[in-house]
Amino acid sequence: MNLATKTLTAALFVVAGAAFAETEATDPIVIGHQDLMKSIAGASKVLGGMASGSTAYDAAAAEAAKALLIKDAADIAVKFKEPGSDPASGAKPEIWTNWEDFVVKANALGTAATALDVASADSIKAGMGAVGGACKDCHTTYRLSTN
Structure with a gap:
């Protein structure tokens, strides 16, 4: 395979991957899952910006943002009760085969969010590691890496 063919092949994989990643869900259940995760990400971004100093306290x-994180964490087990069926879902099927563990991980986010002291940017910074750790723990186990 010559360089031009390799380059074209690589470009096609990148475009196909981008198209797959940008596919929007149509299943209302999966849309609910995704909307909840976007809400959690938005609240985390607000707090993370303050913690990093990129946003004023x-x-x-x-x-x-803390109240939203607590509410959303409690909603994870409710919203994810049904798996939905959509190729655009970023959720692994293991969520539903390991439901109890998934709920434990969701509850860990709620615990970290509840413990978060938002009295200052420094206190937010001190607590965001636990929030991020809870997110990472769940995503590492139950989120597809392609989304």
Whole structure:
């Protein structure tokens, strides 16, 4: 295979991968899963911005983001009760075959969010490791790496 063919083949894989990654879910159940995860990511981004100093500390915004994280963490077991069926889902089927473990991991996020002290940017920074760790623990086990 010559260099031009290799380059074209690689480009096609990149485009196909991007198209797959940008596929939007159509199953309402999967859309619910994804919307919940986007909400958690948004609240985490607000808090993470304050923790890193890239966003000014705002007590009201920090409290709201914390409250949203706590609420969303509690909703994970409710929203994910049904698996849904959609190729755009980033969820591994192991969620439903290892349900109890999945719920334990979801509850760990709620525990970390509840313990988060949002009184200052420094206190947020001190607690975000536990929040991020809970997210990472669940995603490592139950999220497809392609999404």
